[in-house]
Every structure is written in C-alpha cells, then in structure tokens.
Amino acid sequence: MTVILEAFHLTRTYPLGATTVEALRGVSLSVEAGEFVALMGPSGSGKSTLLQVLGGLDRPTSGEVTLEGKDLGSLSDDEATRLRRDRTGFVFQSFNLIPLLDVVENVALPFTIAGGDPTRGELADRIRDVIELVDLTGKEHHKPDQLSAGEQQRVAVARALVTRPALLFADEPTGNLDYTTGTEILDALKRSCVERGQTIVLVTHDAKAAAYADRVMVVGDGQIRETIELGRRDTHEATPLIARLAQLGL
Amino acid sequence: MSLTRLAWRSLRARTLRSLLSGLGVALGVAVLFAGLATNAGIDSSVNSTVRDLVGRADLRVAAFGEHGLTPETVRAIKETPGVEVIAPALQRRIYLGPDIDAGQALPPPVTVLGIDPVAEPQLHDLHLIAGSLLREPTEPSALISEQLANEDGLTVGAPITMQGTGDRVTYRVIGILAGEGPLNGAFGRIVVVPLQTAQAVFGDDAVTRVDIGVTAGTDVGTVSDALVARLVTQPYVLSTPQDIAATLRNSTADFQATTALIAAIALFAGAFLIFNTLSMTVVEQVRDVGLLRAAGATRRQVTRFMLSQALVLGVFGSLLGVGLGVLLAAGMVAYVRTIGSVTLQRPAIPPDAAVPAVLVGIGGTRAAALEPARRAGRIQPVEALKARLDLPSARRARLRWLVGVFVIVTIVGLIAAPRGAGVVQALVVYAVLLVGTLCIPLILPAVARLAGIPFRVILRFEERLARSAMVRDPSRSTLTLGALTIGLAMIVALGGVGQHARAAAGAWIADVVPGELILSSIRPVAPDEGVEADLRAAVPSIARISPIATFDVALEGARTDAAAVVGADLAADGRLRFTAGDRASALAAIDAGGATIVPAGLADRLGLAVGQTLTVPTDSGTPLDLRVVGIVERSIPGSGGEAMLVGWKDATSLGVAGADAFAIRFASGAPASARDELRAVATTYALDYVTLDRIKGAIDDAFGRIFGLFDALAAVAVLIAALGIVNTLTMNVIERVREIGILRAAGMTRRQVWRSVVVEAGILGLAGALLGVILGLIVGGLMVVLAGGRIDVATGIPWQIVGLSIMLGIAVAMLAAAYPARLASRLPIVRAVRFE
Ligand SMILES: Nc1ncnc2c1ncn2[C@@H]1O[C@H](COP(=O)(O)OP(=O)(O)OP(=O)(O)O)[C@@H](O)[C@H]1O
Numbered sequence A: 001m002t003v004i005l006e007a008f009h010l011t012r013t014y015p016l017g018a019t020t021v022e023a024l025r026g027v028s029l030s031v032e033a034g035e036f037v038a039l040m041g042p043s044g045s046g047k048s049t050l051l052q053v054l055g056g057l058d059r060p061t062s063g064e065v066t067l068e069g070k071d072l073g074s075l076s077d078d079e080a081t082r083l084r085r086d087r088t089g090f091v092f093q094s095f096n097l098i099p100l101l102d103v104v105e106n107v108a109l110p111f112t113i114a115g116g117d118p119t120r121g122e123l124a125d126r127i128r129d130v131i132e133l134v135d136l137t138g139k140e141h142h143k144p145d146q147l148s149a150g151e152q153q154r155v156a157v158a159r160a161l162v163t164r165p166a167l168l169f170a171d172e173p174t175g176n177l178d179y180t181t182g183t184e185i186l187d188a189l190k191r192s193c194v195e196r197g198q199t200i201v202l203v204t205h206d207a208k209a210a211a212y213a214d215r216v217m218v219v220g221d222g223q224i225r226e227t228i229e230l231g232r233r234d235t236h237e238a239t240p241l242i243a244r245l246a247q248l249g250l
Numbered sequence B: 001m002s003l004t005r006l007a008w009r010s011l012r013a014r015t016l017r018s019l020l021s022g023l024g025v026a027l028g029v030a031v032l033f034a035g036l037a038t039n040a041g042i043d044s045s046v047n048s049t050v051r052d053l054v055g056r057a058d059l060r061v062a063a064f065g066e067h068g069l070t071p072e073t074v075r076a077i078k079e080t081p082g083v084e085v086i087a088p089a090l091q092r093r094i095y096l097g098p099d100i101d102a103g104q105a106l107p108p109p110v111t112v113l114g115i116d117p118v119a120e121p122q123l124h125d126l127h128l129i130a131g132s133l134l135r136e137p138t139e140p141s142a143l144i145s146e147q148l149a150n151e152d153g154l155t156v157g158a159p160i161t162m163q164g165t166g167d168r169v170t171y172r173v174i175g176i177l178a179g180e181g182p183l184n185g186a187f188g189r190i191v192v193v194p195l196q197t198a199q200a201v202f203g204d205d206a207v208t209r210v211d212i213g214v215t216a217g218t219d220v221g222t223v224s225d226a227l228v229a230r231l232v233t234q235p236y237v238l239s240t241p242q243d244i245a246a247t248l249r250n251s252t253a254d255f256q257a258t259t260a261l262i263a264a265i266a267l268f269a270g271a272f273l274i275f276n277t278l279s280m281t282v283v284e285q286v287r288d289v290g291l292l293r294a295a296g297a298t299r300r301q302v303t304r305f306m307l308s309q310a311l312v313l314g315v316f317g318s319l320l321g322v323g324l325g326v327l328l329a330a331g332m333v334a335y336v337r338t339i340g341s342v343t344l345q346r347p348a349i350p351p352d353a354a355v356p357a358v359l360v361g362i363g364g365t366r367a368a369a370l371e372p373a374r375r376a377g378r379i380q381p382v383e384a385l386k387a388r389l390d391l392p393s394a395r396r397a398r399l400r401w402l403v404g405v406f407v408i409v410t411i412v413g414l415i416a417a418p419r420g421a422g423v424v425q426a427l428v429v430y431a432v433l434l435v436g437t438l439c440i441p442l443i444l445p446a447v448a449r450l451a452g453i454p455f456r457v458i459l460r461f462e463e464r465l466a467r468s469a470m471v472r473d474p475s476r477s478t479l480t481l482g483a484l485t486i487g488l489a490m491i492v493a494l495g496g497v498g499q500h501a502r503a504a505a506g507a508w509i510a511d512v513v514p515g516e517l518i519l520s521s522i523r524p525v526a527p528d529e530g531v532e533a534d535l536r537a538a539v540p541s542i543a544r545i546s547p548i549a550t551f552d553v554a555l556e557g558a559r560t561d562a563a564a565v566v567g568a569d570l571a572a573d574g575r576l577r578f579t580a581g582d583r584a585s586a587l588a589a590i591d592a593g594g595a596t597i598v599p600a601g602l603a604d605r606l607g608l609a610v611g612q613t614l615t616v617p618t619d620s621g622t623p624l625d626l627r628v629v630g631i632v633e634r635s636i637p638g639s640g641g642e643a644m645l646v647g648w649k650d651a652t653s654l655g656v657a658g659a660d661a662f663a664i665r666f667a668s669g670a671p672a673s674a675r676d677e678l679r680a681v682a683t684t685y686a687l688d689y690v691t692l693d694r695i696k697g698a699i700d701d702a703f704g705r706i707f708g709l710f711d712a713l714a715a716v717a718v719l720i721a722a723l724g725i726v727n728t729l730t731m732n733v734i735e736r737v738r739e740i741g742i743l744r745a746a747g748m749t750r751r752q753v754w755r756s757v758v759v760e761a762g763i764l765g766l767a768g769a770l771l772g773v774i775l776g777l778i779v780g781g782l783m784v785v786l787a788g789g790r791i792d793v794a795t796g797i798p799w800q801i802v803g804l805s806i807m808l809g810i811a812v813a814m815l816a817a818a819y820p821a822r823l824a825s826r827l828p829i830v831r832a833v834r835f836e
C-alpha cells in the first residue's frame, strides 16, 4: 500500500492576547491510499485545526505535511491552491454551497474555477456521475435553498469528489444533520471509498460516524492519544468502537 | 463601560471604514459649506457693489445712449420738490496714454468718472487708501483705483495723460481708492476727476447719471412720481437701490441655484454613504448586539449605541467638512472671480455659514443612521447565536429610506436655496434624478448584464460571481450605483449645458457679424471723422467695412438693447437667420428707416409679430415708430441681452453718435499681410483689432471657468460615490466571507478572488457611467430647454465629457476596489470556513 498523506511533528499555535493557544502539539500520522480515517475527540481538542493543516488550508507553526510526496510547506500560495483544486476535496459542517449557483453549477465549481467548460465533454460526464453517486439525479437545477440540509451536504460531497481528488477531507459533515440524514452522507462517503478507492479523512466527535472508518485516531489536547484499527468491514456497527473507547477511558 | 465609549471602540475597531465614512460626510459638508459660503459671499458682494454704486442715494436717474442727461434734465431733477441733494456724474471709457504706438496691441482701457467734488461725498463714500480727495470743481487732479495703480504702476503724484475730443490733458494723481474703485463693470480700472474738467475734456455738457438724496421725511415714492411727471424731454431710467440690487442678484441667480443643486447632490451622496456604512456596521455587529441584548441591554439602549456611532462620525465629518469647505470656498471665489455682473472681491466666508453646514452634516448623518439603528434595536438575543442573517426587510426599508432622504434633502434645499427662477430648474433636475435613481432597482440586473459584457469576454467566471454579488442585495447596489450615477450625471449634464452655451455663443458671433473680424472702439466713432475712408485708403484689399453701434432704447417702459447696423452688409454677408419676415426686404427696410428686426427672444417676451409697430422715445422728444419687419434666431449681443436691429438712419435719430465697432470683410484673395497692415492702422485710430476667434476664445474662457467649477463640485460628488463603492464592496466581501472561503477551498486562487471583486467594481463603475451618461444627457437637455434654449441632438451631445465620464466612472470604481479586493484575496480560508 502507498502512503498518500504524511505529517511529522505538527504544531500550530494561535496568538491570543499576550499568551498563545497551542492547538496542535506535535502530531505525526500517515494515511494510505484508499484508506478511510476518522479523527475523533472532544470539542477544542484540535481536530479541525489538524484537518485544515493536513489539507493545506492552513499552515503549521512547525512540522511538515507531505501530500502525494509533495511538501506543502515548500509550495507558494498559488501552487498550494492548485494542488487543493486538483488533488483534494473539502466538505465542511455547513454552508458549503454558493447560494446563487444551482446544484450542477456548485458541483462544477472546481472546473469552472480552473477555467474549464463543465457543460460538455468529459467534465459533464464526471459531474453527472458524482451527482448520481450522491443520489441527487433529478435535482440538478435546484438552488441550495430549495434543498434539504442533507441534500445540500450531499451536493458538497459531490463537489469535493468531482475532481477525483487524491484525498477527501470532511470536517463534521454530519454535525448539523439528524441521524438518518447523517447516515446518507456517511453512506455516500463510504461508497466512494469502497467503490472507487477514495481516500478520506473525516473529523467527527460522534462514535457512530467514526465507526464507518477503517481506522480511528483519537485526538486530545492537540495530540493523537490513540489509534484504533477497525479494518475494512461491511457493517458500520459502532458498538466495538464504543467499547474500545470506554476501555481506554475516553 | 458607557455605550458611547463602546460606540467609539466599535468605530475604532474599523478605523479605515470609519475614516472613509467620516470623509464622505466631510466632503458632503464641505461642498454644502462652500456652496453656502460662496452664495453668502455673492450676496455680500452684491450688497457692497450696490453700496458702492448708489451709496446713500435714494434714487438714480440714468441716461440712455451716449448723449447722456442734458443740463436741462439735471436742472429739472434738482428743482423737483423733495430732492435735497443731487450728485451728477459723467462716465466715459478712454485709453490712458502718453501715446499709442502703431502696431502695438492696445492697452486695456480705463473708465473715467467725473464727479461733483462737493455733492458726491454727501451720497457716496470714497474709500481712500492713500492721498486726499478732490476738492475743487476744476482742479486738474485725479483719484485712481487701487487696482489701476497696481496694474499700471501709478502712485500718488504721478501724472496721467488722457486723450479727449480736444487736446491731450495731463492730470496728477492725488489719491488712491480702495480695491476696484466705486464702479461696477469697469474691470477695476477707474480714474475719478472733477465733473467740470471731465466735461471739458470730452467736450460734452451732459452727465451719465444723477444720484438723488431726498429731503429727510419725504416719501421716496412721491419724489419718484414727481420726477416722472417732470422728466419728459428725453429717455431715462429711474431706479431705486433695490432695483439695482435685484438686477445684480438676478445675474447671479443661476450660478447660485446650480451651486445649491450640486451641494444638495453631494450631501445626498454623503448620506448614501453613511447609510450604507451603518447598515454594514449593523450586519457586522449582529452578534455583539445580540449579546448586548442577551446581557440585558434594552432596544433603546442598542438603538442609542448605534446612533452614538453615527454621532461620532457626524461630528468628526462635519468639523472636517467645514475645514475643507473653507478651502473649497476660497478656491471657488478665487477661481470664478466674477459672476454675472458682480465681482467677488474676497472669499467672503461668513462664520454663520458653518452653523447650518455642521447642523446639516450631523443631522443628515443621524437621519441616515435612524433606520439601521432601529434595525439593530430589533435584533433578538438569539440572533447572536445564528451564523447567518437574512435581511430582506432591511432591503425594503432601504428603498423607503432612499425616497425619504430625497424628500428631506428637497425640503432643506428649498429652504436654503436662493429664491429666483433657478429654483424651478433645480427642482425639475432633482425630480428627474430621483425618478432615475428609483428606476435603478428595476433595471439593475439588465444593466449589470450589459455592463458585464466587456468583462465576460476575458473573465467569465469572475464576471458571473461579481454580477451575482451585485444582484444579491439590489437595494445596496442601487444606493451605491445611485450615488455614482447622479454624480456622473451632473458632470455630463453640466458638460452638455456648457457645450450648448458655448456653441450658442460661438454661433451667435458667427451668425450676426458681417465680416471676419472686428475693430472695436471704446468711444463712438462718428461718420464724419472719416475713419472708414482712411482705413480703406491704407488697406486697399478691404472689401467691406460695416459700422455697428450698440445702445439702449426704452421699449414699453423697459430698457432694451438695440444695435445700429447696415442691412445691406448683413444681406451681402449672408448673416442672420430669419424665423419670420423676408430676409432681403427686411434688411433693405431697416436701411431705409422706420423698421426694425427683432431677436426671437425679445419677440417671444413681448409677443411681437412681423407687421407690428413699436414706438420708441427719442432725444428730440418726437417718438419714433419702428415697424417689425423680421424676426431672427439670434442677434447682436448688447449689454444685457440680444439687441433689436435698426438702420443707421433711425439710430441717428435715437441719439447714436457713432459706431462702436466696425466689422471688416477682406476681398477674396487679399494678401496675408493685409491683416497686419490693418492691425497697425487700426491702432493709430485707437481701434482694437479683434478676430472672431478671439471673441469665441474669450467666451469659451468665461464659460470654461464657470462650468469647470461646477464640474469640480460634481466631481466631489463622484468622489463621495467612490467612498460608497469602497464601503459596498467591502460589505459584499464581508457578507461573503464564507462563500469566498469555500471558493478558495475549492481551488480558487487569490488572484481570482481579487479579480472578481475588481470586476464587480468595474461593472458597478460601467453601469454607473452608462446610467449617469443617459440621465446626464436628459438632465442637461432639460436644463437647456428650461433656460429657453433649443437642443440640437446632432451637435448637442458633449462626446468628450461623455467619454471622460465613462472613464472616470470605471477608474474611480476600480480604484475604490483596491482595498476590498485585497481584503477578499487575503482572507484566511480557515477563518472563512470556521463554523461558529
Ligand atoms: N483562530 C484561532 N485563534 C485562537 N485560538 C484558536 C483559533 N482557532 C482555534 N483555536 C483554538 O485551538 C484549539 C483547537 O481548536 P479546533 O477548532 O481545532 O478544535 P476542534 O477539536 O475542532 O473542536 P470542535 O469539536 O469544537 O470543532 C481550541 O482551543 C481553540 O480555542
């Protein structure tokens, strides 16, 4: 298996008045191609910060991130942006969509930004394909405010996947959704992982969501406290994970 | 901490934007203040001019024409019951010399004022700054104006030489009078001598005017009636100081009305800015305000908190504005110098103009803040917890507010504006601007699409984003676009009016002068002097010399301009455009006598038609009948308006002593040197050689001055609009922080984000420019029509100004985008996508 994402000794501090907040204090990890990894932990533990640093949205105070063998720290802002556009996808907790654009246009955004014409050819096929993957066929021309919260989040997933990124980062994509709707999103993510070998890094504080992953890293106080190997399974039964976490006193 | 302190801190947290808004208020107040101060300065100049002109006189009898008031008339005035003092004076223009050199340009003439050294000081104060006053009725002494002393390097004791009808005489300067001296319209070059000596020099026993002081306790009206009953032998004008003041004020009314209009527009643009800024502050501070409310602040406290912010901005802006206004007013006065027939002596800045300006500035800011402040008060504590807020109600409120502000500014304008004919014009212009601005939300998407076309070609995606950002909040875009549109519309409109005025004046000259150049004289050149024959002898290639004289006649009790012309010359030169009457027979008729050709303006005013007869009083006492034989589009300009044309035969019976000017036409194929020869010969006859181009140049210059000033004021409105664009774009960026974050996360580069904001500005600028040009052309056309002009669509469009305005609009908007675009492109993605 090839390692697609690696991090070494990441720290990230935020200045806060006269003092500083240490959001990350020395995180090292690696993610293999096709893996579905979950980052779990209590609020304020540094999960979002870690995800943003890994995805190149933010820069670490110290340490190194390598994505597909490229050191993110050595890239200019434009290069990092291009890498982000072509090789990664992001899904956030909410407000992932541009309200003025319809479903297809939102999904096509990365192509449009790159200056392509997403209305024809291969790009159009890809867009149709991901919309089908997230089960939104028939709603292509709805505007975000005409969609349910779950549907909006699925559009966000589709957009994150449309470029066939090496890595998909999702920060609490189900945080704003009820259980069933949340399950739809997680199912879509899992499908892309199983059917297409998509690598996924998911941030969640919910064990039921983390149970979809192959591996769960428990973040606490800016560090990785524990790594739980669940392995690739057909179910996403959460009980074994919850039992392990209880065992570890988390 | 008190709410005011909190308000202050909240403004400080947004220093740049607070400064921009403060500056917007300041510019609005500055233009208002400068307008008020200039108008007050004009008023005080009018008053001091009136004081100088009539002094303590209760009545003035002025002569018509060159003959002046005869000694009999003066005696009749003196003997009228109730007349206590009379101060007769004679006024003539001459060249000072020892000698006028052939071939050299003539020096500017001076105006000689002959006064009665005893009677004059009883009615007029002569402000000496050096030397002493005249004492003896025949002494060979002169007082000169300070300006003449400075321009010609004359001091007390210096000799001055004057060439009258007889021998050259030399007087000694014994005193210098302050400033431009006691006469209006003499360009400040004045020589005051005893009346009797002046009469001797000019070989004339008449006077130009008689100022009258009535016996204490006598009713001026009664004396005036008695004078009318007695003065029957020759035409005259009887006026009171109030009449003279009214005439002078009239000549400045248009200027004052336009200044007031532009000031109102600048203030209006400033109010747009304040309103937008405070709306933004509300949006940004929703959470703060929600928390304040959650912590127990009442609605009123929150409203007060917002109003305090406005107050700080208003006070800061207004005070700064008055400072800027002082500079602006001084600049305006120095730049324009003369308005109508009033000379602005000094940048008269009365301190009391500051009070209304500051009040309007603070009040306007507060009024603009009311609606956003009330909106802030309505924020619920729970909204502090919401991540996004929808402001559809705010949008409707904003447009209601727009109408409200227009109405308020109109009312304030009506109260503050100078009375007079200009007000109607200003109101109509204002109404058109209001309707135009109110239409913007309806046509916004279409205009944005149109204005987006040039950007779409190269930056498709950015253009799409930019346009959707604009359309998302139509009322905010309307306010922003509205301010820019009316600013640019004013520039285009004034440009159109200016071009029309210039073209009309230029056409005027070319239309009525039967020749290619003019030799003008400061004194009437009588036919028996033989000047024409001498000129012909000296320059044989002259084809035609056509004498022209302008004078006044009393027509239906009003002073009316008249000109003596040679009809045959006009016919031969193809001049004058007739709107009624037959050209050939009309021009022949005026040469024959008993006929007149009147300008269309006069015909309209008096309801004249071809075939009617006008009766005009003459010096000899027998009135002269003149049949209207033609009506022309434009006629020769007189001192107050276009002149009615008569032949020389009638002019002579109306008391015209000679020609004021000669229109010259050279024979075709005349050598180039002929013109130089003529110039040299003309100088020896004290004739000023003036080409038609020079006249047009002088007219252009005068118009350029006034309209340049108006344009500068309108440009301030555009500047304020630019500040509004900065605000709106910033607000669009702030409201779209999350959207921009997502775009950046999805791979949009900084440069692309930057471009999308700049393109948004470009679309705003171009849309504002397009709307501004259309609205401006309409307004300009209206202003011309309301002023009694006619528009010619083919030549009336000021293309240069239109082009400039479009470029100005786009450039100003793009520049305004610098800060918000930077802000947007530098936005840290993590902050944008952070869920709070
Ligand atoms: N911009 C910032 N400035 C200061 N401190 C910050 C900033 N962003 C994050 N932090 C701090 O860093 C720490 C980690 O924050 P982070 O958002 O990564 O936590 P999280 O695990 O994602 O929490 P949650 O589950 O609530 O989303 C927190 O203590 C937070 O207060």
Ligand SMILES: [Mg+2]
Pocket: A047, A048, A049
């Ligand atoms: Mg988080």
